[in-house]
Amino acid sequence: MLWLVRTSEEQLFGTTHIYRIIVDAAEESIWIADKDDNVTFVNKKLVDTLEYPPDEIIGKKIFDFTDEKNRAVMKESIERSRKGERDTYVFSIRNKSGKFILHLVATTPMQDEKGHYIGTVQLCSDMSVQKKIEDELREARAKSDLYLDLLSHDVRNVHQIVIGYLEMVINKLDSGECLTKADREFIEKPLNALNSSTELIDTLNNLQKIKSARLPMEKIDLGEVVTSVVNSFSEVPGRAINIHYAPHKDCWIESNYLLKDVFINLIGNAIKHSNGPLDIYIRINEVTIDGIRYYSVTVEDNGLGIPDTLKSKLFSQPLCEKRNTQCKGLGLCLVKALVDRFNGKIQVEDRVQGDYTKGVKFTVLLPAIK
Template identity: 30%
Template structure:
């Protein structure tokens, strides 16, 4: 309204006082353009008013100076108002659309359960979601425009994080994967975020900042640390217990050997039962140790000489009748493979008669190796077979144990990428002996020459103890 009042005054002053033409009317573009920017199409009314003012004032005060140019200028006022108003509407429409999209994105970010933040190339915070404000303990207006590293990154990590940020901007590539990212809250508490970020680029492909997301894993990290400490403490107690029990078992076996030599008849039978009980204690300790090793190491297989493992286990049973034809083959396993043979051969000896015969067979088939351990013992009934390798499953024999040995066997074989099962040695006749079979992946590496000469016979038999 002030500009329109000035326009009326200028029209009167130039026409009535100075008796000049309409050069002053160039001033009229200012209120026309401003009105078009502010009120869009309503500026046309202002343009018509100012154009009419020019023409009417010329007719009233200097009609002899009124020319076609004056009518053209009045028309130009209307055209300028229309064009600028149209452009202003388009710009405002785009601004509103951008604002709607930004508000929509902000709502999406606000409902997310993790921190989201946009950090500009100048290290300032451009956008942060509601959960991020809650995690950091700030209001949104307190964070926007602040330096991210000076505000929320702990001092010990500040320069390293800043340098990493600058390198990502320079390379236009963020660090892949998730990593731990410490932050400090307004109250001074230090939190650990599971952090991921990506570089944002503009229409010209140049970086404009980084968008990062972080989930608070402080409680999880602390819980894992407490669990790790508890695990280490439990392992310490287990190591002490295992060491002391093994020492006690060793002493008990020593005295049992002395008693067996001193006694006869019923006394020797009692000593043999004592030795069996101590042996059971040793077996329990060995199972516990194996399970601990299974759960404390990652699966990392390597080529293993299967023949050497089999021969080493046979050597532990010099009083058993075990037939084995040497097969130089390498499989993918680890140092615990011997436990598989110890459990299966040990079961055949434990549950078989004194004269039980055991055969170990190795067959190669493509990239697999089939191992069979067959015995002439009492066999495994069909009702027991489906659950035989599950934890704490027991057989029907009075000498059946707790089932940990076969559970460990299955765990190890599956860890190597194979499988294990039990068949009848004579198909369809469970009482004629059992055949434990398992498959192992064959090593793709070339075979290495044996360290010692191969056995001369095709079958090695160890005669049973009388």
């Protein structure tokens, strides 16, 4: 029986055709060079990587497909192969398009029956995917550290506000005084601060959901969402806020329950970062851009506006003017992440073109569906 198994293996693997199938199925790029460093064999993966046909690779020097710096690294490894040593090194292959692709290379020297060097076999593993993953992990870690820093920074500020007002209440009670209606702010101020802290935590949680999970999409009426958000801002204690909006219906898009956070943040920011009376204008229109039908939602106000120097960075990172000030842009990071998730676009401009002090205008474009 053992003899039969051995015979079958010899019949299977003793053919060039079968070996070629196995080598071409490899995920690694494989090439062989003779003792004069001329390429004598390449597998399909390497042909695909280099983007040259095999006849433009075979016969060339193995180190022709890179630059001087990487060529020196490869030549050093080949010298070790001549001494019968295996080696592992990192170098970049330059393909026909001129792109350099980083590889981890394992070399094995080939020798004849007398032990003389006759060439080298090199297995090349593409490291670009690994590098991309490492870069993404590094970016995710940086964002995680940033969000943790923001959270601890702002929560600490909230705690200081809450502690300060509650200490005032305790001092009044300790002195035998009673709280009056005029002292209501001692309770309202810390309560508002805690609400702001809760909003910050919710924003960070939603950002994490967008980055780490594929949230299910569904058919949603954009008009109803905007109407619901507008109604939630119908009364703002201590402020004269006028929201001008004509309700819409049957504006169907594909999104999910987090859509409302886009408009909560845009309207909420207009109110939080302004003083005194404020007018907010919200409009929904249907537009076609490059043959694609969108619903356009504009949210504009006559508040303080945003300088041109900040507009370009508005959605890329939280805006912290100083280390000891509260960061005000985290909500806009969430807005941008959500709009991207819904395959939409967002832009910001002056409400009155050329004069940012007259207020700001945000435009959100979301693809329409039937």
